[in-house]
Amino acid sequence: MDTAWRPGLDDPDGPPAWQDMTPGQPGADTDPDAARWFATLAAYAPAPAFVRDGEGRYLWVNAAYAHLYDTEPGEIAGRRVEEVDPPQDAAVFRALDRDVLTARRPVRHSLAFVHPDGTPGQVVGHRFVLESSNGPCVGGIYSDVTGHTRTLEEKAAVDEEMYALRERTGLAVVTVGPDGRVERASGGAAELLGSSRGVLEGSAAVDHLDGEADLRSLARSWADLVNGRTSRCSEVLRLRVVGGGGRLLRADLAAVRSGGATERVLAVLTPLGAPTPERTRVSPLQLRVLTLMAGGQPNSGMASRLGLSRQALDYHLRRLRELLHAASRPEMVARAYALGILDATKWPPRATAGVFHG
Known part of the structure; x- marks a missing residue:
């Protein structure tokens, strides 16, 4: 590189050529030091x-x-x-x-x-x-x-992936702000609840929960997410659906954070049973009867394990047939799974976590 074109303070023998190409630069024509300083600033x-x-x-x-x-x-x-x-x-x-x-x-x-x-x-x-x-x-x-x-391109790719995940897969996703209001609902979420995005977005999330639901566990989980004590959790909820009745769902909740603060909570909703016109109330003992029946236990085995007489077991079986609108043992088990009373992802059979007991 020609030293005449190398600006810097290490060239004390006259102003650099940069000065020649910047006539009128403040101080350049009258103060050689200022010209060199300016040249050094430009160089670095x-x-x-x-x-x-x-x-x-x-x-x-x-x-x-x-x-x-x-x-x-x-x-x-x-x-x-x-x-x-x-x-x-x-x-x-x-x-x-x-x-x-x-x-x-x-x-x-x-x-x-x-x-x-x-x-x-x-x-x-x-x-x-x-x-x-x-x-x-x-x-x-x-x-x-x-x-x-590159960052903008990567962001655009992530946005497209998120859009495809939310809108093209049919996944039921709801975004809830720290104030508890629904900010965004996917088409899958609106369909799951038999509602529309316009109704869901802007509404209070708690307004869509069953009015008699036990909210203590959800309130604790929500506080942990919003206050940064945890990043994800799962809850079993009963949500109201349009037209009356409700639906049992699992909500997988994840905190979306920025700068350490929770900006919103993302909820992925998974149905655990078909919509029901009204709550199906089963007692803890009836749940035990259903799990044993789903596991293949005969009436004598269920009576022995539960310490019930044959007459007492028959009473609970009769009540279950009425509650589940089922005429036979196989139909009772099928209805229990369809309504989300029994967890379809577990074996041996067990009740769905958080399921309501009457």
């Missing part, structure tokens, strides 16, 4: 900058510009653009230089280029004319937005 400014003559020769580049090429300023200055950049990039850069020199006005634009290691890069900035004693030159100053652009 974080924004990549360069000066080229009309023949495409680099006259000056700063450290940030050289960093784009993983080299030092002295390795670029004095060389033509074709010696520094790939042919396709060099042709674009030379064309831009000619346009600026012809129009004699600054141009703002973005440029895509290839780093020496083959990775793509992108900068945005201005290219402009600089007058010097040797004729007009082209100056440019840019911001490297490679990382920012």
Whole structure:
């Protein structure tokens, strides 16, 4: 690199050529120290900058510009653009230089280029004319937005994945703010509850819960999520559906945080049974009868395990047939699974966690 074009405080023998190309710069024509200081600031400014003559020769580049090429300023200055950049990039850069020199006005634009290691890069900035004693030159100053652009592309990809997950899979997803109001509901969630997004969004989430539900466990879990004591939890809930009745659901809750604070809670809803016109009330003893029956126990085995007489067992079986609207043992078991009273994901048979007991 020609030392005449290397600005810095280590050049005390006269002002750098940069001063010649910046007439009118405050202090540059009257204070040599100020000119050198300005030149040093330009040399080490974080924004990549360069000066080229009309023949495409680099006259000056700063450290940030050289960093784009993983080299030092002295390795670029004095060389033509074709010696520094790939042919396709060099042709674009030379064309831009000619346009600026012809129009004699600054141009703002973005440029895509290839780093020496083959990775793509992108900068945005201005290219402009600089007058010097040797004729007009082209100056440019840019911001490297490679990382920012990559981040935006990655964010767009994540947004598309989330949109596909929420809207194209039919997954029932509800986003709830810290104030307990529904901010967003997927189409699957609206369909699951027999409602619409317009009704769900903006409403208080608790308004969709069964009025007689025990909310103590949910309240504790919600407080833990909002206050940052946990990041996820699961609850079994009974939600009201349009037209009356309710539906037993498992809600898998996850905190969405920013800066350590919970901004919202994401709830994935999974149905545990079919909608029911009214609550099916089963006692703890009747639940035990259902789990034993689902496990294949005969009446004599159930009576023995539960310490019941044959008459007492018959009474509970009769009550279960009435409650479940079932005429036989297989139908009772099938209805218990369909209504979410028994957990279809567990074996041996067991009651669904959180299921209501009458």
